[in-house]
Structures are given as C-alpha cells and as structure tokens.
Amino acid sequence: MENNVILSVKDLRVVFEDGFVALGGVSLDIGKNEFVTLLGPSGCGKTTLLRCIGGFEKPTSGEILYKGEDIIHLPPYKRAINTVFQRYALFPHLNVAQNVAFGPDLRGEDKKKTALEVSRMLEMVGLAGYEKRKISSLSGGQQQRVAIARALINKPDVLLLDEPLAALDLKLRREMQLELKRIQRESGITFIFVTHDQEEALTMSDRVAVMRSGEILQLGTPEDIYNEPQSAFVADFIGDSNILAGTMVRDRLVRFLNCEFPCVDGGFGEQAEVDIVVRPEDLKLRTMEDPIEGVPQGVVESLLFKGVHYEMKVRSGDSVLLVHSTHARPVGTRVKMFVAPEDIQVMHKSDCSPDVLKRHADRAK
Amino acid sequence: MNWKRRIRKAYIGLIMAFLYAPIVMLILYSFNNSKSRAQWGGFTLKWYRELFTDEAIMGALGTTLSVGFLAAAISTVLGTFGAIALFQMKRRPRQAMMSIVNLPMLNSEVVTGVSLMLLYAMAHIQLGYVTLLLSHIAFCVPYVVLSVMPKLRQLDPNLAEAAQDLGATPLQGFFRVILPDIMPGVFSGFIMALTMSIDDFVVSFFTTGSGVSNLSITIYTMAKRGISPKINALSTIIFVCVFVLLIGINLQDLKKDDGSGKKVEKVRIPY
C-alpha cells in the first residue's frame, strides 16, 4: 500500500482570516488509480480540501505530499494536477478545440500533434466532431465533457472534480456518473471527487471520506460507510435510516425501543449510552399472530408506494420508524418488528448525536 | 390609434430637429462665401482652406487628439488594472476605495479642475502639456473603472483559476483568458475616456498653461471675440468624423440584430 500512495495529505489545517476553521487537521492517503470521494454537507470543508490540493488555497499548516514531495509551496500552474470546476470555467472566447488545447498550447507543443490529441480526447468524452463549436452553443452536459477533456489532455496523475455534476438534471447526472467512472477506469487516473450527493458518492467511488465541520468522520468503501456507519452523523447523511438512542446492556446485547436485542457489537462497557442505526430495509414487519416474543410492536401510520418498495412509517411508543418493504401493510395495522443481530449498528455517542436524534424524533410529530 | 402613433413619431422628429438644426446651419454656412451669416454669398471652400492654414486651430486640434488618445490609452490601462485591484479587495476597503474613485464623477468639473490646479501649484509643477495630460487621465480613469467593473462581476469566478490549473502563470492567464473576456468593457472604457477627453473644456481650462491649448480652449477664446466661419468648417469636419466613426463602431452590432425582432439592440454610446 505504502508505495502505491500518490497523494498524501497530512494534518492539513485551514483557518480563514475571520477565524473560521475550514479544515481542522485532515489526514488522507490516496492511492494510484483510486476514485476517492469527499462527501459532506456544504461548509464541511470538502471543497477547501480540494482547493488546497489544487493549489488555490493556502493551508495554515500541514503537508500535502505528491509522490512523496511536499507541494504546498507550488502554485497551481506548477502542479501536475488538474481540476474540473463546478461550473466548468470554460473559456468563453475560445471554441471547443481551443479550450481543450489550452494546456498543450501553453507548453508550446506541436500544433498538429495537439490537434490530433484534442480530437482523441473529444472522442473519449463523446464529443467527436465538436471541435469548431462555440462554448455557448453547448448544453450543460456537453460543457462538462469539454471541461473533462481539457483537463485530461494534460495527462495529470490526479484529477480533481469539484461537484462537477451539480448543475445537471437527474437523468444526465446518472449518465455522467457512469461516464466518469468509465473514463477513470480507462485512463487510469486518480480521481478525487467532491460531492454532497451521497448516492453519487456510493455509486462511483472506491473509497468515500465523509466530512463534517472540517474533519473526516469516516473513510472507507461505500459498503463500509453504508453498513457500518461509525457515528449518527454518517448514518444520517448516508441513505435513509432510523437512528435511536439506546443502552448497551452488556457486550452483544443492546436495549432500545424498550426491548432488548442481541447484536454483534461489543466493547462499549456495560450500561453505556449509545446510538443505534437500523436501516429501513432491515426492519422486518411481522403480523401480530407471529409467535416471536420480546420485540417492539407498533401501528402502521402511513404507507407510500415508492416504485421498487413501499415506505411505511410505524409508530412504536414515542418513536416513529421508517420501514422499507416489498410487502404493503394497510394503515392502522398492528405489527411486530424484527431486526437481525447483524443489522443493528451500534455507535458511540458523538457531539452531533443530539441534533440527529432530535430530528429523527421530530418525525414522530 | 394611428394618429397617436403619428404624434409620437412627430415628437421624436421635433427633438431631432432641435438637436440637428444648429449643426445643419453650421455645415451650410461653412460653405458660405460671405463672412456675415446674414447673407448667402455663394458656395466656397475657402473657410476650409483657411482652417487648414490656421496654425492656432491646427495646433489645438493636434493637442486635443494627442491628449485624447494618450489619456484614453493610459487611463484604460490604469483603470482596467485598478478595477481588478478593486475587485480583489476585501469588502470594506473596496467600498472605501470605490467611493474615492467615484468622487470625480460626483463632483462637478469645476471642482475637479480647481483641485488639480491647486495640486500642481503645491507640487510646483509648471502648468502645460504634462499637467493637461495628467488631469485628463485623472478624470478618465473612474469612467474606465466604471465600465470594466461590471464585466469583472460577470466573470466566471473560476476562470483565472482554470487557466492557472492548466499551466498558465497568472500573467499568461490574464492575457489569454481574462482580458479577452472583459474586452468589451475595456473597449467601451477606452471610447468613453476618449470622448470625455476630447469633449472636455473645464478641467483643461484650469490645468493647462504656457501656451498649450486644446480645441475647446481655442474655440472658447475665439468665440468670445466673435464668430469665425473657420469654426463652422471645423465643426463640419468633426461632425462628419464622429458620424462615420459611430456608425462604423455600431454597424456590426446593428447588422447582427437584423431580422431577429425580439433581440434588444445594443448600441455602444458612451454617455
């Protein structure tokens, strides 16, 4: 792993002049050919981190090692890293080909060679034959592709993408997600991708870093992040979830919704206050006739058809739980709820637990 | 309904007549072979001949043009970089600087003229061509800033960064990306500065000296003494030049809008 690392961020801090801490000591290793996504709500520092790597923001302290060398003092134009900006930042007075050829032209490369390379790049992003078109005549998706081609023609080892799909409509966004993934695989370039869209992050990335308030809360594969969130914030941010306050009775036994559940987690200490995440699809509803004992009961309060599944809200005491199931239960039905031990994710309390718990409790109103 | 429309058109016609009548008169009488305006003495070009041999007027014309183009060029450079400097400042200092830069536009020309004259007096600079040029630059720069600033605001905020990202130094980025993009603003700033400079009398009056006088000052002294048909000839030439220049500048824009009824016509007229 160690010699596979291409970019290494070490204890990076960015404090703005007004005292706002944009990044509070972030460390991150990124491997060759990896697709890493920085995911978080606006203001979490993900764009600041990207801008530091690109050279557009000067960190207050910390290191950014590129192939083992500190590049913090290099201006953007001396870094072998290219960026795709949120609103593409294409040069409006140049046509498509001139935009793509901007980097090679600056380096004084052979015009004919560049022209060939430009055509090859445009073909790769699906814009073959668009060379002479004006930027203003392109659609958002096409501009996006030009921006990618303009960056890739410089053969960077690392490509930074700052919410590049945010301005596109849903359908186009899905298309571009696949397209980007394909380009990354074919080109073998490391992608660092910034987004606030968790679905986007989960579908495209090799690894996801979930950020909040200038820190990385959790770094892992999309499966890890989804199935084993390490804090209420991550659980809440990624996908739909039920987040509940609970108590660890002892290792492998947790109490919430006034019932005790066997689980797979331990090491929290006896009677420790914890947060519990149960994904809506992991809550199984049983009829009252089911012989299962010692599980919470509830009443179906609402039922929505969502295409692939039904979404139900089930009230149990003070809590309202979100349930996804392919099986509809009419509103008013009394049900028993069952959760498999491996589907219960137990987490330490964190500073944002109160917020998240309150929001989830508000669903009950 | 039709008569209302006719009234509206007639009104515009009347205003046009008011604005053009004196100019038409000047042009007509510039060909009049009689020194008095009271009678028509036949067609002649002698006033034009006299005009071109009048060293005072020709010298003044030269001064006006050289000061105009120099002041416009220098203030365009200064104003463009100034606008960028202002644009990059933090909010508070920017607002403070903006109010300072706007002062000459808020102030009357008399105050600007007098204040610059006192400045040169304090610095013991002899009034003449240099002070005239400096003063014209001084009152032109704010207009350039004014016309470049909106273009900067319209810029994609990542444009300069994108250029640097692709390997351009900040200066390369400026000349290859930023400047072409804000060019319309820079150009209209230049034209505005040129017009302001050529048109100016008041500031020039206070800040020139030692025999250096531009067209405005020369006409002022001549007009106080009485009217000379040579000035009619001069006016005619200037009017024709301006007419050709303005039509030329705007012809392309007007052509572009041909046919497309909905598109709002844009005309570059500094005012």
Added chain:
Amino acid sequence: MKNKALTLPFVLWAMIFIVVPLVMIVWYGVTIEEPIPYTEIIQPDGSVIYELENGSRTTEKPWQKRAVVSLSNFKRMLEPTYLRLLLRSLKVAVITTVICLALGYPVALILTGRDFKRPALWLMLLILPMWMNFLLRTYSWMSILENSGILNSWIARLREAIPVLDEWLLARGVRRRIIFLYNENAVILGMVYNYLSFMIMPIYTVIEKIDRSLLEAAADLGASPAKSFMRVTLPYSLPGVLEGITMVFVPAVTTFVISQLMGGGKVPLIGDIIQNQFGKSSDWHFGATLSLLVMVVVLAFMGALGRIDKEDEQSKEVRIL
C-alpha cells in the same frame, strides 16, 4: 501576482489625483493669505531692522505672505452678491433640469415603445450631436442667435418680404433685430441643448430593461395604458430619472462656459465667479472657498436624491491576478 503589486499603484494614484487635490481645496478654502508679521526695530543710527517671529532679522522689509486659517472667506461668501449668484445658478439649473426631464422622458418612453423598429439606432442619432465638442455645440447656437446671426437675418428678410407683418410687429414694439442672446433664457437654451441627452440615456436604459410581461400582466389585469404607466413604467423608471436629473443638474449648476458664451457675461453664475478667482481676480483662497460651497451643494443635492451610497453588489472575493 501579489495583490499589493496591483493595489498599491492604484491606491497611490487615487490618493495623489483624487484625495490630495480635494484636501488642497479644503486647505485653501479655510485659509487666507496675510503678510508675515514682523516688528520694526529702529537702530540708534536711525536705520530700521525688521525682526521676524522666529527671531531672524533683516534689513529689508519682509514681503512674504503666509497662509493662516481664517473663516473670513466664508463670511465673504455669505455676502448678498454671492448668495444671489448662487441662487441664480440654482434657479437656472433647476429650470434646465425640469425642461430636460419634460422633453427627455417622452423621448425615452416613445423609443422604448413599438413605434420604432430600430430604437437603438434612433437613440444613437439623438446622442450623436453630443459627440461633437462641447464648445462647438454651444458655438453653433451662438451663430444662429447672434444679433447679426442666422435667425435674425432670416427674420429680417421675412419682414422685408411682407411689409404688413413688419409694420404690425414694429407697432408691437418688436425691433428689427431681436436680441436672443445674452440673457438667462439663452443660457437655459444652451444648457438644455447640451445636457438633454444626459437625461434621455439613463431613462431609456432603465425603461428598456423593464420586463414587458409586467406591462402585459397589468393590461391583463384590466389596467388602462395610463394606469399601467403610472403603476409599472413610472416607478420602475425612477432610478433612471434620478440618474438623469443628477447628470443634468450637476454640470448645469457649475458651468461657466455656457453662461459666458450664451449669456455674454451678463448672466454670471457661481461657476463664473470661481473661474474669475483663478483668473483676473486671482484670489485662489476665495475661489477654493466657493468651490467648497459648490461641492457641498452638489453633494447635498445627491444626498437628497439618495445617490451617494450605491450598494455594492459584489459579495464574493475572487482572485484574477
């Protein structure tokens, strides 16, 4: 590029050419010149030695002057002569502004309507005379209105051709040569001619930007054209009107060219007096005091129109260089 390398020259320029000159006006305005004080010491041999305040002595009578802070120029400014001049300047400027607004607003309104296929072209033609030199524009009216000017010669010819008319006019006390120039009306005419486009342009720009769907919506809701003008066009065009008023009033209140050429020096305005102080009378201090007065009048006027604090639309900091 370092921000300072860009900012510093510009700030320096603004200081030297905007701030310092204004400070100079204030300084000259609140000071007067007086001879430096000295005491005469009569020597035993009868010769006189002059001792200055700093103790240095000379045998020659000191001639230097020095500037001392004094408000006497402000007192002088408040003398009826000058106040009357100021009042006349204000009156002339206000009349000019009102006429320009009354003539110019309909022009802007008509041009933005549907009567003209090429409104911008017409606007350009209306503005074109303004591209000629300011002095030439004024001069052109002089040559028409002069006592022996074009208009009078035409009138004279008309009267020669129609003796009845001539007699009728003479009976009414209208002289053969009508004096058009050298009075307040001529000055106002010159100002209106020179500044009319300053009124048309900003109003046109603002009305042109009004969303047509607003007017259509007003009509749809049953507003008559007059009503939708009062409710939509007029309020939306107000910023342009204010800008136009400023652009006409400020030069009108301070000009001295038009009053001298069209008024022939018989209608002196405050600008003429300022110009005099820097010319014939050569009292720079009083000239500066009067300039201060003009500055205050103009700033007060703009303050009243709420045009000084233009809001700053830019919220984000962006680096370009």
